[in-house]
Amino acid sequence: MTERxxxxxxxxxxxxxxxxxxxxxxxxxxLTSIVWLHRKMPDAFFLVVGSRTCAHLLQSAAGVMIFxxxxxxxxxxxxxxLAGLADAHEELDRVVHELLARRPDIxxxxxxxxxxxxxxxxxxxxxxxxxxxxxAPQVRVQSYSxxxxxxxxxxxxxxxxxxxxxxxxxxxxxxxxRELIVAGALPDVVEDQMRDLLAKIGIETVxxxxxxxxxxxxxxxxxxRVALVQPFLGDTLAALERRGAxxxxxxxxxxxxxxxxxxxxxxxxxxxxxxxxxxxxxxPKARAERAVAQAAEALRGRSVFFFPDSQLEVPLARFLTxxxxxxxxxxxxxxxxxxxxxxxxxxxxxxPTLSEGQDVDLQLDRVRAARPDLTVCGLGLANPxxxxxxxxxxxxxxxxxxxxxxxxxxxxxxxxxxxxxxRDALKVGAxxxxxxx
Amino acid sequence: xxxxxxxxxxxPHVGAMRVATAMRDLHYVLxxxxxxxxxxxxxxxxxxxxxxxxxxxxxxxxxDLGADTADLFRRSCQAAYERFRPEAMIxxxxxxxxxxxxxxxxxxxxxxxxxxxxxxxxxSYQRKENFxxxxxxxxxxxALARPCEKTxxxxxxxxxxxxxxxxxxxxxxxxxxxxxxxxxxxNVCAPMGATPSDITRLGAAHANVLMYPETGESACRWMERDxxxxxxxxxxxxxxxVRDFVAEVADLLGVAPGLDTDRLRLPxxxxxxxxxxxxxxxxxxxxxxxxxxxxxxxxxxEMGFEVAGMGCYNREQARAVRAVATEMGxxxxxxxxxxEVEAAIEAAAPELILGTQMERHIGKRLGIPCxxxxxxxxxxxxxxxxxxxxxxxxxNVLFDTLVHPLVMGLEEHLLTMxxxxxxxxxxxxxxxxxxxxxxxAAEEGGAGPRAPVAESPRDxxxxxxxxxxxxxxxxxxxxxxxxxxxxxxxxxxxxxxxxNTEAFAAARGETEISVDTLYEAKAHYAR
Ligand code: SF4
Ligand code: SF4
Numbered sequence: 001m002t003e004r005x006x007x008x009x010x011x012x013x014x015x016x017x018x019x020x021x022x023x024x025x026x027x028x029x030x031l032t033s034i035v036w037l038h039r040k041m042p043d044a045f046f047l048v049v050g051s052r053t054c055a056h057l058l059q060s061a062a063g064v065m066i067f068x069x070x071x072x073x074x075x076x077x078x079x080x081x082l083a084g085l086a087d088a089h090e091e092l093d094r095v096v097h098e099l100l101a102r103r104p105d106i107x108x109x110x111x112x113x114x115x116x117x118x119x120x121x122x123x124x125x126x127x128x129x130x131x132x133x134x135x136a137p138q139v140r141v142q143s144y145s146x147x148x149x150x151x152x153x154x155x156x157x158x159x160x161x162x163x164x165x166x167x168x169x170x171x172x173x174x175x176x177x178r179e180l181i182v183a184g185a186l187p188d189v190v191e192d193q194m195r196d197l198l199a200k201i202g203i204e205t206v207x208x209x210x211x212x213x214x215x216x217x218x219x220x221x222x223x224x225r226v227a228l229v230q231p232f233l234g235d236t237l238a239a240l241e242r243r244g245a246x247x248x249x250x251x252x253x254x255x256x257x258x259x260x261x262x263x264x265x266x267x268x269x270x271x272x273x274x275x276x277x278x279x280x281x282x283x284p285k286a287r288a289e290r291a292v293a294q295a296a297e298a299l300r301g302r303s304v305f306f307f308p309d310s311q312l313e314v315p316l317a318r319f320l321t322x323x324x325x326x327x328x329x330x331x332x333x334x335x336x337x338x339x340x341x342x343x344x345x346x347x348x349x350x351x352p353t354l355s356e357g358q359d360v361d362l363q364l365d366r367v368r369a370a371r372p373d374l375t376v377c378g379l380g381l382a383n384p385x386x387x388x389x390x391x392x393x394x395x396x397x398x399x400x401x402x403x404x405x406x407x408x409x410x411x412x413x414x415x416x417x418x419x420x421x422x423r424d425a426l427k428v429g430a431x432x433x434x435x436x437x
Numbered sequence: 438x439x440x441x442x443x444x445x446x447x448x449p450h451v452g453a454m455r456v457a458t459a460m461r462d463l464h465y466v467l468x469x470x471x472x473x474x475x476x477x478x479x480x481x482x483x484x485x486x487x488x489x490x491x492x493x494x495x496x497x498x499x500x501d502l503g504a505d506t507a508d509l510f511r512r513s514c515q516a517a518y519e520r521f522r523p524e525a526m527i528x529x530x531x532x533x534x535x536x537x538x539x540x541x542x543x544x545x546x547x548x549x550x551x552x553x554x555x556x557x558x559x560x561s562y563q564r565k566e567n568f569x570x571x572x573x574x575x576x577x578x579x580a581l582a583r584p585c586e587k588t589x590x591x592x593x594x595x596x597x598x599x600x601x602x603x604x605x606x607x608x609x610x611x612x613x614x615x616x617x618x619x620x621x622x623x624n625v626c627a628p629m630g631a632t633p634s635d636i637t638r639l640g641a642a643h644a645n646v647l648m649y650p651e652t653g654e655s656a657c658r659w660m661e662r663d664x665x666x667x668x669x670x671x672x673x674x675x676x677x678x679v680r681d682f683v684a685e686v687a688d689l690l691g692v693a694p695g696l697d698t699d700r701l702r703l704p705x706x707x708x709x710x711x712x713x714x715x716x717x718x719x720x721x722x723x724x725x726x727x728x729x730x731x732x733x734x735x736x737x738x739e740m741g742f743e744v745a746g747m748g749c750y751n752r753e754q755a756r757a758v759r760a761v762a763t764e765m766g767x768x769x770x771x772x773x774x775x776x777e778v779e780a781a782i783e784a785a786a787p788e789l790i791l792g793t794q795m796e797r798h799i800g801k802r803l804g805i806p807c808x809x810x811x812x813x814x815x816x817x818x819x820x821x822x823x824x825x826x827x828x829x830x831x832x833n834v835l836f837d838t839l840v841h842p843l844v845m846g847l848e849e850h851l852l853t854m855x856x857x858x859x860x861x862x863x864x865x866x867x868x869x870x871x872x873x874x875x876x877x878a879a880e881e882g883g884a885g886p887r888a889p890v891a892e893s894p895r896d897x898x899x900x901x902x903x904x905x906x907x908x909x910x911x912x913x914x915x916x917x918x919x920x921x922x923x924x925x926x927x928x929x930x931x932x933x934x935x936x937n938t939e940a941f942a943a944a945r946g947e948t949e950i951s952v953d954t955l956y957e958a959k960a961h962y963a964r
Pocket of ligand 1: 063814815817
């Protein structure tokens with residue numbers, strides 16, 4: 001480690017005051033997470049029960065993917081479904097039967113709740129039970145909510161994973177079984193890298209939630225330890241804890257520092273000496289540090305402002321400030337889960353405004369006043385801010401792109417430096433957009 | 438409930454956003470859950486707008502539901518007014534807020550804001566985006582426009598262009614110039630670029646030019662009735678369309694029907710011998726009603742294509758599209774289910790598809806070239822360059838657009854003559870195109886070659902009928918030799934040959950297709 005890794009002041013931002021605002025939120029709803037979850041679970045189908053708005057949202061968020069045989073769809077509620085709940089249940093059964101008849105490869109079906117289905121109190125849990133009874137054992141039907149009134153963006157993954165937990169078989173006792181559950185959907189290549197290093201450290205049994213296939217379901221119990229690779233999994237963690245599993249608290253595995261700390265925390269929970277970890281990770285860690293140093297050149301000394309979006313903001317701010325030499329002005333998050341983020345908050349130096357929730361107009365006032373070098377925000381805000389002369393990094397890419405663990409650390413820094421390098425590279429005059437008619 | 442993977446139109450409040458975003462100094466307060474703000478990115482990303490849409494969402498959450506969402510709406514409305522100081526506001530509910538029944542219109546009215554507040558009632562569970570835009574603009578016009586003194590010089594309003602409209606930006610420029618050539622001024626263009634005070638002056642024009650019936654017809658009908666403004670019915674797309682339009686405007690305003698055709702190149706390009714090979718190319722059109730019916734005329738009368746099928750996804754335009762289809766000798770397909778469109782395209786086996794971004798994907802899947810002529814479109818169809826489809830330049834643009842995806846004439850001959858040439862064979866595709874999806878030869882023993890059926894979402898909600906069989910009731914079987922012969926025909930006419938042969942055989946009650954049948958059919962259809 002170099003001097004860029006400023007020694008944390010001990011508590012970091014653990015006890016920093018949090019600015020809480022409630023006003024207009026400019027965020028996605030949890031339905032959006034279907035777009036990546038369905039790729040991770042090839043035998044699952046996600047059926048949203050909602051409105052044309054929900055279908056349109058999925059279509060807009062999925063972009064090109066909508067045409068590559070997606071395993072998701074929307075059962076659009078119609079006037080008649082709103083009239084009586086009994087009919088709505090019948091209709092849902094019909095749609096599900098039709099769907100399963102045409103897609104016999106489906107093993108797991110998720111009924112995903114939306115705002116309309118929640119507001120009319122269409123009980124999808126009951127429907128899931130009923131449908132499981134009919135379609136078991138070929139198909140397991142589960143339900144969770146991705147509605148905008150309950151979930152923000154990545155929280156949709158949390159509600160989905162949490163819904164799967166009660167259904168998992170019982171797991172064995174500690175210390176006979178020393179099993180690690182890693183929660184959070186990761187790109188396959190990243191998952192393999194992680195498994196590989198865990199094996200080198202000596203952790204034999206590693207289960208990943210979500211499991212790629214229904215057939216690879218695993219048990220959970222007092223013999224399980226849970227590590228999170230995503231910060232937005234508070235409900236999932238709670239559900240696993242209720243089943244007897246114990247949390248391995250760690251910073252999120254972003255950057256060389258975060259990844260190293262993450263492996264150390266797990267090793268400690270399994271009674272493995274730290275030297276074993278250091279030996280196992282020495283080579284990839286050195287690679288990551290080199291890659292980050294290179295990609296971070298454009299970032300050093302620049303300021304960054306996070307709008308709330310994915311709950312990745314705190315760990316990413318930690319990475320950018322400690323490993324890339326940036327200065328955080330404001331770190332906004334839709335939801336601040338202290339238990340999960342404890343490790344990251346402790347490392348994040350005091351200074352930035354921590355904000356939870358949003359009043360987007362007030363936050364825009366703050367970003368304009370601060371004029372940060374880089375603003376991390378959603379797609380609805382990015383171009384308007386660019387037009388005001390602020391460089392932006394749109395945040396959804398951080399969820400879609402492999403960014404975890406050592407081998408991706410350089411890419412992660414690169415995602416943030418690219419907009420700045422681009423701004424320097426363009427020689428086409430002031431980036432003033434033409435007037436719109 | 439309807440199982441849906443892809444939709445041609447968004448919900449109606451997105452239509453209202455298209456109107457609000459097109460205008461200036463108007464603000465939309467939308468009672469909606471937090472996730473509905475996704476719609477902002479349609480404008481900031483696809484259309485690359487440099488500012489946020491003028492929409493404030495209440496973004497209520499679950500905890501608000503128990504409490505007072507009506508109060509939340511009131512506060513959002515107040516805050517939006519104070520921050521943006523618009524000249525007028527529109528208020529309404531998205532699909533979820535429609536269910537909680539807060540009555541945004543009533544609440545806003547009681548607030549006594551110092552500007553006009555226009556309530557929108559958009560039935561989310563029955564209607565869609567185009568209706569939302571049409572209805573919103575109608576409400577705005579009705580609330581604000583009043584009879585007023587006519588402009589001294591002949592003038593018109595341009596009605597219908599919105600945000601997220603297919604080529605609306607450049608169509609407005611093109612028509613403005615075309616009208617100016619006739620000595621006609623544009624009084625107000627709306628909603629695009631108009632402020633609420635501009636809307637109050639709509640009545641000063643002598644007539645309305647209804648550019649896009651989908652988004653402006655209700656307002657035009659109301660203005661005709663209440664402000665005495667007649668409106669144009671012809672769509673100035675294509676040379677014939679433009680001529681009709683000029684005559685109509687001249688007639689309505691009592692001016693001379695002048696048309697400066699100096700820059701008009703479509704007629705000569707189309708007449709030049711290089712274009713002869715375009716004759717009778719079979720084209721399938723799908724999109725919004727207005728673009729489809731206008732483009733069908735261009736395709737047949739100005740490009741010399743044969744219309745093999747056409748239809749639209751917006752039921753509001755069904756009647757007009759049916760009429761044109763009848764004239765073209767085909768039956769109109771009115772559906773918003775892209776699987777039906779795909780089946781119809783497979784059955785018609787066209788050589789060119791003119792459609793939306795969805796038809797482009799269908800074309801890719803079937804190996805049929807495609808050009809985009811209608812919304813919904815993706816970011817590349819909001820081009821940086823000037824690219825109208827209306828007026829004189831629009832006709833030029835259309836010529837290029839419709840020819841570009843096709844194999845060029847000489848290339849077509851070379852493909853026929855030298856099938857074994859490493860460059861000129863089926864899988865090579867048009868030389869000037871990158872990612873062309875080649876046709877895949879059928880598996881042995883099938884009923885003749887088929888287009889590749891790439892994996893598609895069709896299997897989850899597909900119609901019971903299999904697409905592809907255009908032959909009706911009689912099952913015709915291709916004999917092996919005939920099938921081999923068919924494969925020798927270049928891929929871009931093979932679909933047509935196959936279809937013609939099958940129809941020919943079926944018409945004669947034959948159940949087997951031999952090499953002879955193939956050539957009998959070829960002779961029969963020769964012209
Ligand atoms: S291929 Fe079509 S749908 Fe896909 S991103 Fe491009 S335009 Fe959009
Ligand atoms: S916010 Fe609610 S209504 Fe809107 S798309 Fe998401 S789930 Fe559907």
